[in-house]
Amino acid sequence: MDNIVSKKVKELQPSGIRVFFDLVLGMKDVISLGVGEPDFVTPWNIRESAIFSLEEGYTSYTSNKGLMKLRLQIARFLKSRHGLDYNPEDEILVTVGVSEGLDLVCRSILNPGDKVLIPEPYYVSYPAVVALAGGIPVSMPTEKTNFKLKPKDIDKYCDKKTKAVIFNYPANPTGVSYTKKELRELRRAILRNKLLLISDEVYDELTYDFEHTAFVSLPQMKEHALYLNGFSKAYAMTGWRVGYACGPKDIISAMTKIHQYTIMCVSITSQMAACEALVAGRKSLEEMKREYRRRREFVIERLNSMGLKCLMPQGAFYAFPSIKSTGLSSMDFCQRLLKDQNVAVVPGTAFGPSAEGYVRMSYASSFEDLKEAFTRIENFLKKNK
Amino acid sequence: MDEILEILEKDARRTPEEIARMLKKKTAGIKEAIRKYEKEGVILKYKAVINKELTRSDDSAVRALIEVNIIPQKDTGFEKIAERIYSFPEVSSCYLVSGTYDLLVVVEGKNIHTVANFVAEKLACMENVRGTATHFLLKKYKEDGVILKHKEGNKRIAISY
Numbered sequence: 001m002d003n004i005v006s007k008k009v010k011e012l013q014p015s016g017i018r019v020f021f022d023l024v025l026g027m028k029d030v031i032s033l034g035v036g037e038p039d040f041v042t043p044w045n046i047r048e049s050a051i052f053s054l055e056e057g058y059t060s061y062t063s064n065k066g067l068m069k070l071r072l073q074i075a076r077f078l079k080s081r082h083g084l085d086y087n088p089e090d091e092i093l094v095t096v097g098v099s100e101g102l103d104l105v106c107r108s109i110l111n112p113g114d115k116v117l118i119p120e121p122y123y124v125s126y127p128a129v130v131a132l133a134g135g136i137p138v139s140m141p142t143e144k145t146n147f148k149l150k151p152k153d154i155d156k157y158c159d160k161k162t163k164a165v166i167f168n169y170p171a172n173p174t175g176v177s178y179t180k181k182e183l184r185e186l187r188r189a190i191l192r193n194k195l196l197l198i199s200d201e202v203y204d205e206l207t208y209d210f211e212h213t214a215f216v217s218l219p220q221m222k223e224h225a226l227y228l229n230g231f232s233k234a235y236a237m238t239g240w241r242v243g244y245a246c247g248p249k250d251i252i253s254a255m256t257k258i259h260q261y262t263i264m265c266v267s268i269t270s271q272m273a274a275c276e277a278l279v280a281g282r283k284s285l286e287e288m289k290r291e292y293r294r295r296r297e298f299v300i301e302r303l304n305s306m307g308l309k310c311l312m313p314q315g316a317f318y319a320f321p322s323i324k325s326t327g328l329s330s331m332d333f334c335q336r337l338l339k340d341q342n343v344a345v346v347p348g349t350a351f352g353p354s355a356e357g358y359v360r361m362s363y364a365s366s367f368e369d370l371k372e373a374f375t376r377i378e379n380f381l382k383k384n385k
Numbered sequence: 386m387d388e389i390l391e392i393l394e395k396d397a398r399r400t401p402e403e404i405a406r407m408l409k410k411k412t413a414g415i416k417e418a419i420r421k422y423e424k425e426g427v428i429l430k431y432k433a434v435i436n437k438e439l440t441r442s443d444d445s446a447v448r449a450l451i452e453v454n455i456i457p458q459k460d461t462g463f464e465k466i467a468e469r470i471y472s473f474p475e476v477s478s479c480y481l482v483s484g485t486y487d488l489l490v491v492v493e494g495k496n497i498h499t500v501a502n503f504v505a506e507k508l509a510c511m512e513n514v515r516g517t518a519t520h521f522l523l524k525k526y527k528e529d530g531v532i533l534k535h536k537e538g539n540k541r542i543a544i545s546y
Contacts, residue, residue, distance in 0.1 A: 024544045034544035124546045172546070290388065294407035301406050344544055367396075371403075 012128055017350045020334060024344045031373045032344040033361040036172065038236040038317070042273070043284035046235060049276035050269050058268050064260040066094025066244070067271045073278045074244050082214040084227070086246040093245045093252050093259060094266050094274075098202045099125060100259070101228045101245035102166070105198055106133035108254035109163060117157055117165040117195070119149040121320075121351035121358075123172045130166075138162070141354035146311055147174040147320070148182070151189035164196040167215065170203040173351045173360040174320040175313020180213040187218050196251075197225035202243070203316040205234035205285055208293045210314070216246070223248055233316075234285055235277040240270040292317050295363040295370060302374045303361075306381055317364040320348070324357040326384060333359060340383070341376035389418055390427070397431040436533050438525070448477075448493050448522040449500045451508065452486040454515040463487060466513050475503050486518070497521065 024030060041047075065071060071088035078084040086092050095101040102125070106116070112134040118126045120139040127137035140153045154165065167186075170177040178186070190197050199215040216227045230243025245255060259265075296313065303310040303321045310321035323333045330347035337343050348358030363370060388408055392399050401419060405412040422428040437446070455466050463481055470490060471479035478491035490508070494500035500521070509517045525533050 021544050025542070030543055032543040035541050036545045037541060039539070039541070290391070294388070294392070297409045298403070298406045301409075346544065346546075350546070367399075367403075 008132065012131060017331070017347055020331065020338075020347065023335070024338060027338070027342065027344075030338070030342050030344050031365070031369050031376070033363070033365060033370075033373055034344040034346045035362050035364060037238040037364065038233065038288065039364045039366060040236040040288055042235065042237050042240070043277075043281060045280050045284075046237065046273050046276045050273040053269060053272035058272055060268060062265045062268050062271060064265055065092070065256055066266060067268070067275070070094055070271050070275050070278075071244075073275055074246075077278050078214075078246065082217050084214060084217055084246070085222075086227075090249050091246055091252055093256055094271060095230075095243045095245055095259065096263055096266055097232060097241045098200055098228045098230045098243040099129075100263065101226075101230075101243050101255075102126070102198065102200065103129050103133070104255040104258050105226050105228075105245065105247075105251065106130050106135060107258055108251055109196060110135035113161060114163040115159070115161045116198075117154065117162060119153075119167070119171075120353075121147065121171075121173055121348060121355040122166075123168055123200070124350060126166050126168075135163070136161070139352060139354070141352070143354050147171070147176045148178070149186065151185050154186070154189040154193060154195070158193045158195070162193065162195060164198055165190060166198045166200065168200040168202075170207055170212075170313070170315020172203065172316055173318050173346070173348070173355075175316045175318045176311075177207055177210075177212070177314040177316075179210055180218075183213055183215055183218060187215070187221060191220060191224065195224070197221065198228065199225055200228045202228065202230050203233050204229065206289055206292055206317060207315040208289075208296065209312075212315070226251060231274050231277050235281045236284075236288065237270075237273065237277065240267075240273055242266055242270045242274045292363065295365075295367060298367070299361065299363045299370060299374070302378075306374075306378050308377075308381075317362055319361045319363060320355075320358055321361065322357055323359055326381065328384075330356055330359055336384070337377065337380050341380045343373050343376050343380075387418070389415060390422065393419075393428065393431075434529065434531050436525075438533070446494075447496055447500050448491060448525075449504075450520045450522065451490040451492055451504060452518040452520075453488040453490055453508065454517070455487040456513045456515055457487075458513060466511070469511065470508065473503070473507060475500075475507075 024034060071092045074092055075086050075088040078086055106129050110133045115136045115138050116130045117138050117140055120141045130137040138157055140157050142149050197215060201214060204212040216222050216225045226245060226247035228245050231237040299319050300310055300312055303319060307325055308321040308323060310319050313319055326333060330349045334345055334347045346360040348355030348360060389404060392404055401412050401415040405415045455463060457463050458465055467479060467488060470476060475492050475494060476490055477493050480489045481487060482489050492500055492503055494503060504517055504519055
């Protein structure tokens, strides 16, 4: 059975920080700032509506594309919130989180050897999903420009085989987001190079300093872009696994083909819960957002005052400070901080080699935990001077 | 509502320094705003929410909700009689409500007898009180937005992307 695992999977880069993750999971009483999901529980009205749907007997398959009721609500929501026009009949597909949407679009559009541009640092699954779909992921390091992708980067990394660019904002792990003006400039580069934009905007509701602009709301982008979003981050619904993909008919139809053979449909209970989130989740969302923003201010001020330089993240719930002043590598910093002070953060290198010298700290933790964690980090820095 | 109030309502132990950091404002400004709220009576007091079922002491072991029917008075309406009622230290809350009765009064006592005595000797016989109905509380599940149950540990896995 030596060759039981396929060549493609064997060639996938194993995550270098798996060992570190196992170390964290094996330890007790760790304050973890390494969590990539909200610390809130799904608002009760959403949970209650799921329970009610079970009582009512909603336990069957749904349409492959997702409940029509949910697709209609998504369409209405996107129209009122971002001014987007997507037909719930054939331009919206309900997916198992944004992760599945991303996998489906890559498998739908890529031929062997097609290239996909990915700004680095990136969410860990982007390069893997592209590679599994037969494509070649091309990283575009952004460290020199404060982790913001510039239009000239797209021009620089594009060649004849480049088919798409994956864009994520507000970004995991940096918290960087883009204003409408910045998006307009990037738009020109995307159109000029005839790329398909795959826009992962799952953190869009957690944008703090300006209104989030959906990339597809810019002129001509609807035909050249796939819009991915979901319920995990905005409504604290990570475990429900519901997201959606919106885009041109032909791509959505191709994605639906794969989705129907591999997934069939998203769990009906989760879809029912998602309906409730769109109808009555706004108030909880706004409350959670205000709380994240307050933590953000606290965390960034603390980091900078203790000498870990950190830009103000404009969205999501991550701070991405530089730890270069300590002279340690990202991995060493994280391992020592864990062993010394029982605080877990994620090495920047988990999100691409160019993020060496950075770590990701999530502020999706209670204020008490954050306070204690930063006291410990400060102690750690003093000891390691 | 001002965010300072939102923060303090959730946790009154947040210091002006911490609030200043959270809201990216000057500590002096936060202190000033809090002082103003206190002076204006917007912030009335700071207290801990205690789950008395766990304190094992006899104080205020029994609580009752009492519906009180009142004959309103000329000029003062319900105000005067309400004041006479809520001034008793046994009364922990007092509300004027719409519906079949007028005042909803929450009374705390050592045991069922103290509460019953209070109702019989102080409340029910008061001039202008037409009648009362007493409901003893059997169990408290949630009070002022706080669920009175031990929090279960965090269900998230300690580290994820």
